[in-house]
Amino acid sequence: MANSVVGRIKLGSQGLQVSAQGLGCMGMSAFYGPPKPEPDMIALIHHAINSGVTLLDTSDVYGPHTNEILVGKALKDGFRNKVELATKFGIAFIDGKSEIRGDPAYVRAACEGSLKRLGVDYIDLYYLHRVDTRVPIEVTIGELKKLVEEGKVKYIGLSEASASTIRRAHAVHPITAVQLEWSLWSRDAEADIVPTCRELGIGIVAYSPLGRGFxxxxxxxxxxxxxxxxxxxxxxxxxxxxxxxKRLYDRVNAIATKKGCTPSQLALAWVHHQGNDVCPIPGTTKVENFNQNIQALSIKLTPEEMVELESIASADSVKGDRYSAAITTYRESDTPPLSSWKPTTSI
Structure with a gap:
């Protein structure tokens, strides 16, 4: 690879290996303002791969669908076999409204749709983006297990799932990765979810490690x-x-200045120092920001610096929830018991 800074890590205990840092592709197409020019984004994805960042993260809901199409175009001409491709399903848009779905028919239809848009015959890491609380998690994972057996999916992941939901899912088929928001200003997953993942040998993919640009x-x-x-x-x-x-940013900035790096590099280095089972996936639409992000891998933090950062970024030092009330998170992800499910149930 062109850049020796980016190493490789084992993600989970099922055999998946990924770059130590991934690339979140969402902002290229959705949610962070208008879509960015396609040729520029394809060039950025190619630059990332050539730099050693090979875990690409997308979802069918980004756009919806347009981000998967973009990533699919970037993977043509010999790039597919150089990446670990992660996408997600579970948030359906119907008549302009979003609905969370995890019923077997939808699981299968969503996977087929993603394969087609991405232009691939298998997905390396397929996440349930949000948990459908009407469907026992065992039912959703049971259908994903079939997709693994059919070769359409290699590894299964969960996003925004509670510790109890993760345990139940893992009992049906090994979960390779849990995606969660983890950064200096989002540390609530450390209490229960991170220890559960480590106990079960599940890798952790940290999204928004830069606090959504903050x-x-x-x-x-x-x-x-x-x-x-x-x-x-x-x-x-x-x-x-x-x-x-703002006070949190100012204090992080002061430490970064002393360290000779940017606050974003310091924040990203902090996530990397959480363990070699953690892969942050900062998103960007600019090559210069990407280059800056991968330099965070070479920043070493002393135990004293970690203590200082964690003292100013304690779990209760940030004001405001991660999302508005309309968006569900792991706190609303527990599902009914399997015994309550009737196979004829339609949603």
Whole structure:
């Protein structure tokens, strides 16, 4: 690989190996303002792969569908076999409204749709993006297990799942990775979910490790957000919450200055120092930001620096929830018992 900074790690205990840092592709197509120019994004994905970042993260809901199509185009001409391709399903858009679905028929239809859009015959890591609380998790995972047996999926993952849901899922088929928000200002998963993953040998994929850009640009980022950027509506970026959270950024920035790196590199290095079972997937749409992100892998933090960072970024030092109330997280992911499911149940 062109850049020796990016090493490889084992993700989970089922055999999947990925780059130590991945690339979140969502912002290229959706949620963070208008879609970015396709040729530029394909060039960025190719640059990432050539730099050693081979775990690409997308979802059928990004767009919807347009991000998978973009990633699929980037994987043509010999790039498919150089990457670990991760996508997600479970959030369906029907008549402009989102609905979470995990029933077997939908699992299968979603997988077929993603394979077609991505232009591939298998998905390396297929996540349940959000848990359907009407369907026992065993039923959803049971259908995913069939897709593994058919060779359409290599490894199964969960996103925003509670510790109890992870345990139940893992009992049906080994879960390779759990995707969760983990950063200096999102540390709630450390209490229960991270220890559960480690006990079961499940890898951890940390999304939004830069606090959705907060540790890259600081509070002034909010002033630059365009129409259609859903960060404008997130509680942490609102009024008094933002004023309070600015202090966290200022203190991280001060440590970064002393360390001779950027605050985003420091924040990312902190996630990397959580363990060799953790793969952060910062997203970007700019080559220069990507290059800066992978340099975080070469930053070494002393135990004293880790203690200092964690003391200023304790779990209760941030004001505002991660999402608005309309978006479900692992806190709302427990499902009914398997005994309650009738195979004829339709959703």
């Amino acid at each position: 540790f890259s640009y600081g509070p002034k980022m909010v002033e630059t957000l365009g129409e259609g950027d859903f960060r404008k509506h997130m509680p942490r970026f609102q009024g008094e919450n933002l004023e309070h959270n």
